[in-house]
Amino acid sequence: xxxxxxxxxxxxxIPTNILFDKHIEFIREYGQKENTYEYGMTDYLRxxxxxxxLTALELMKSLPLQTKEQIAEYIxxxxxxxxxxxSACIGHDPHILHTLSAVQILCIYDNLEAIDTEGVVKYIxxxxxxxxxFSGDKWGEIDTRFSFCAVATLSLLKxxxxxxxxxxxxxxxxxxxxxxxxxxxxxxxxxxxxxYCCIGFxxxxx
Amino acid sequence: xxxxxxxxxxxxxxxxxxxxxxxxxxxYHAGVQQILSSRKEDTYDPISLDICSQLLTLNPDxxxxxxxxxxxxxxxxxxxxxxxxxxxxxxCRLLFLTHPRNIDRxxxxxxxxxxxxxxxxxxxxxxxxxxxxxxxxxxxxxFRLTEQCLxxxxxSYGSWHHxxxxxxxxxxxxxxNEFNLCxxxxxxxxxxxxxxxxxxxxxxxxxxxxxxELKFSTERLxxxxxxxxxxxxxxxxxxxxxxxxxxxxNLVQNAVFTDPFDSSxxxxxxxxxxxxxxxxxRREELLDAFGAAGRDRTRLQMLFWIIMAKCWLTGSxxxxxxxxxxxxxxxxxxxxxxxxxxxxxxxxxxxxxxEKLKKIGDQSS
Numbered sequence: 001x002x003x004x005x006x007x008x009x010x011x012x013x014i015p016t017n018i019l020f021d022k023h024i025e026f027i028r029e030y031g032q033k034e035n036t037y038e039y040g041m042t043d044y045l046r047x048x049x050x051x052x053x054l055t056a057l058e059l060m061k062s063l064p065l066q067t068k069e070q071i072a073e074y075i076x077x078x079x080x081x082x083x084x085x086x087s088a089c090i091g092h093d094p095h096i097l098h099t100l101s102a103v104q105i106l107c108i109y110d111n112l113e114a115i116d117t118e119g120v121v122k123y124i125x126x127x128x129x130x131x132x133x134f135s136g137d138k139w140g141e142i143d144t145r146f147s148f149c150a151v152a153t154l155s156l157l158k159x160x161x162x163x164x165x166x167x168x169x170x171x172x173x174x175x176x177x178x179x180x181x182x183x184x185x186x187x188x189x190x191x192x193x194x195x196y197c198c199i200g201f202x203x204x205x206x
Numbered sequence: 207x208x209x210x211x212x213x214x215x216x217x218x219x220x221x222x223x224x225x226x227x228x229x230x231x232x233x234y235h236a237g238v239q240q241i242l243s244s245r246k247e248d249t250y251d252p253i254s255l256d257i258c259s260q261l262l263t264l265n266p267d268x269x270x271x272x273x274x275x276x277x278x279x280x281x282x283x284x285x286x287x288x289x290x291x292x293x294x295x296x297x298c299r300l301l302f303l304t305h306p307r308n309i310d311r312x313x314x315x316x317x318x319x320x321x322x323x324x325x326x327x328x329x330x331x332x333x334x335x336x337x338x339x340x341x342x343x344x345x346x347x348x349f350r351l352t353e354q355c356l357x358x359x360x361x362s363y364g365s366w367h368h369x370x371x372x373x374x375x376x377x378x379x380x381x382x383n384e385f386n387l388c389x390x391x392x393x394x395x396x397x398x399x400x401x402x403x404x405x406x407x408x409x410x411x412x413x414x415x416x417x418x419e420l421k422f423s424t425e426r427l428x429x430x431x432x433x434x435x436x437x438x439x440x441x442x443x444x445x446x447x448x449x450x451x452x453x454x455x456n457l458v459q460n461a462v463f464t465d466p467f468d469s470s471x472x473x474x475x476x477x478x479x480x481x482x483x484x485x486x487x488r489r490e491e492l493l494d495a496f497g498a499a500g501r502d503r504t505r506l507q508m509l510f511w512i513i514m515a516k517c518w519l520t521g522s523x524x525x526x527x528x529x530x531x532x533x534x535x536x537x538x539x540x541x542x543x544x545x546x547x548x549x550x551x552x553x554x555x556x557x558x559x560x561e562k563l564k565k566i567g568d569q570s571s
Contacts, residue, residue, distance in 0.1 A: 007209070037227035041234060044268040091242050092270040139273055141367045178441035178477040187406060187442040189399050189435055 024062045027053045032065070046089040047078055051101035058108050072114035075102045083126070084119025085137065095137045096127060100149040103156050117157050124150050125162045132167030133185075143184045147172050148197035151204040165205065172201050237261050241274055248285070250278040259351050266355040266362035275348065276371060282344055283375060287337040338377050348372045360391060366400050370407055381411040396426070397435050419443055427461065432468035441477060451483040459492065462515075463499070466508040472515065479518045489519050510544045513537050517555070531566060534559045 030053060031039030042049060050071070057064055064071070078087045078098070085094025086102040099120055106112045127134050127150065134146035147168055154160045174186045175198060181190025182198035215223070237257045244254040255278055258271050266272075352369040355362060373379045388405040391398060409419075420443060426436040446454060455478055461471040478484065493516060500512040517537050520530040538556040542549045 037224075037231055040231040041265070043235075044265075044270065087270070091239075093273045095269065137269075137273075139276055139367070139371065141363065143363075177438065179438070179473045183399075185403060185406075188403050189438045191399060 020060050024057060024060055027057055028062075028065050043089045044092065045098075047075065047086065047098040047105070048088060048101040050074075051105050054105055054108060068109040068111060071109065072106060072111050075105060076114050078102065079115050079119065081116070081119070083138070084116060084121070084123035086115070086120065093137065094123065096124065096134065096146050096149045096153075097136065099123065100153045103153050107156050112157070117159075120153065121157060121159045121162045124153055128163050128168065130167075132164065132169070132171035134168070144172055144175050144182060144194055144201070145184065145197045148201045148204075151201055155204045160204075168201075169205060172198050234261065238268070238271070241271065245274060245277065248281055250281055262351065262364075263354050263358065266359055266365045269364050272364045272368045275368065279345070279348065279372065279375065282341060286341050342377060345372055345376050356391075360395065360398055361400055363400070366404050370404065379411075381408055384408045385412060396430070396433055399435070402435055402439065416444060424457070427457070432465055432470060434470040434473075437470045437474040441474065446478065446481050446483060448483045451478060451481050452488075454478045455484065455488065455492075459495070462511070463495075466499075466511060469511070472511045475515060476518050479515075493519050510541070513540050513544070517541075531559055531563050535563060 054064060054071070074090070075086065077090045078092075079085070079102075080087065080094040083094050085096070086099040087094050088098040102115065103112070103117075103120060106114060124134075127137070127146065129135065129142070133142045133144075134150045135142055136146045150163060151160065151165075151168065154162060171186075172182070175182045175184070175188065175194075177183060177187075177190045179190055182195050183189050183191060184194050188194070238261065241254045241258050241261075244251040255275070258274060261268060262271050262275075349369065349372065352365045352372075355365040356369075359365070373381075373384065385405070385408050388401055388408060391401040392405075395401070420440075423436060423440040423443065426433065427440070430436070440454075444450065454474075458471055458475045458478055462475055465471065479489070496512045496515055496519075500509055500516075502508075517534055520534050520537075535556060538552045538559060542552040542556070545552070
């Protein structure tokens with residue numbers, strides 16, 4: 001229904017299978033030899049970047065160059081002992097986005113015990129507001145992305161009881177729009193990324 | 207990245223670039239390290255704050271750096287000099303309060319909060335003119351920084367949030383100014399969700415009537431019907447009743463006939479038609495209008511939307527009217543041909559419509 005632009009002409013001899021080995025190699029080597037600049041400059045999202053790479057490797061039944069213990073050690077150092085939240089990178093501030101990524105990574109390798117999971121639960125519960133919404137961190141930005149992060153994390157930790165789920169549902173529902181889509185806050189325009197988060201939220205709520 | 211050609215460079219060029227990048231990387235890490243190690247509870251390092259501004263201008267997504275700035279602002283707010291006023295005698299306001307650890311010795315009557323409470327009993331603080339001025343000057347600098355960052359990247363969550371956060375703590379926030387800023391950004395990109403969201407926050411703080419907002423919305427749409435954000439905004443303004451539903455139907459009918467190739471008007475039409483206040487007569491009128499327009503089979507994309515609209519219209523007409531269910535079966539078959547990517551969806555609807563048709567057939571036999 002949207003006007004699609006065709007800006008690529010495919011050659012005849014292109015591969016028709018996914019070259020998994022090449023993808024595995026790329027991810028495993030990322031930040032080791034090539035791309036050290038991009039890798040270094042994106043430390044502000046490191047833990048989430050790790051999740052994207054590691055989950056892709058896991059789906060391709062491959063392992064990273066680092067050991068599970070090394071990965072867990074790094075994540076452990078990213079947990080803030082005061083708030084319980086986890087940051088993107090050592091020394092940076094905790095945020096719900098990276099807290100989810102951290103928990104997801106540890107679930108892949110089955111070593112949640114590397115972090116203080118009760119601390120994570122406390123952190124997420126502390127971010128819920130009276131109207132059911134969640135802020136991303138203590139500085140107060142509200143977004144349905146964070147509602148998704150909250151239930152996704154608590155679902156993995158089997159601690160959905162820690163938040164007011166009815167209020168949370170109420171808030172996300174209030175973000176539904178005239179076109180059936182969802183936005184980041186009530187009355188925000190529908191956006192595919194937020195629709196993903198809101199539908200994902202409802203899936204976790206089931 | 208999308209749409210970027212891979213430029214092949216010589217080994218030499220590669221080496222130079224690599225060296226430059228390593229320098230930038232080292233500077234970035236050193237800068238962040240300096241800032242993070244300077245974080246203290248009740249003082250801040252102005253040099254670190256300056257480095258922070260530079261780094262954020264280059265990359266406003268480094269969220270920890272925005273957090274650091276907020277901490278500094280809170281220190282500034284906490285440490286500003288205040289008048290202490292006794293509720294028992296409001297004219298008595300000769301005492302300054304400064305942060306106990308930061309007493310300005312040049313202010314002769316500076317006292318600590320504890321001493322003030324001892325002398326006055328309960329009292330409250332009020333910004334002295336000087337203190338307020340200094341704070342405002344400091345916060346204006348924050349606005350300048352966010353504006354710089356937003357010009358470079360108008361879609362950074364961090365920049366928008368910081369600006370709003372500062373406004374909430376500004377002694378004399380100029381909400382009208384912010385409102386105008388939104389309109390300026392909408393002129394540059396009227397699909398920027400961040401700007402629309404920010405505008406919504408500002409509107410809560412100033413008094414804007416529904417009439418104003420409808421006028422604004424109508425102006426935007428008249429300037430450009432092909433604007434999903436404007437239609438979306440309009441949908442959030444009010445619940446539609448009999449009167450407003452007519453206004454909206456007229457507006458959007460005009461839009462889809464003027465610019466039938468843009469999907470946003472059609473989505474809005476679907477929403478308006480879902481309102482029970484739209485009369486049967488009006489639906490039949492529209493059905494006729496679309497019927498006439500649909501006879502031009504050269505404009506396939508418009509035909510697609512017309513058939514979709516006919517589905518919406520006939521779906522909400524009285525369903526035991528066998529004629530219309532019949533037509534919808536045809537419509538869905540046509541849609542599946544016109545839009546094969548979504549064939550599955552139309553076949554789902556077709557199944558439902560055919561079942562209804564069968565039920566009607568069974569009932570009449």
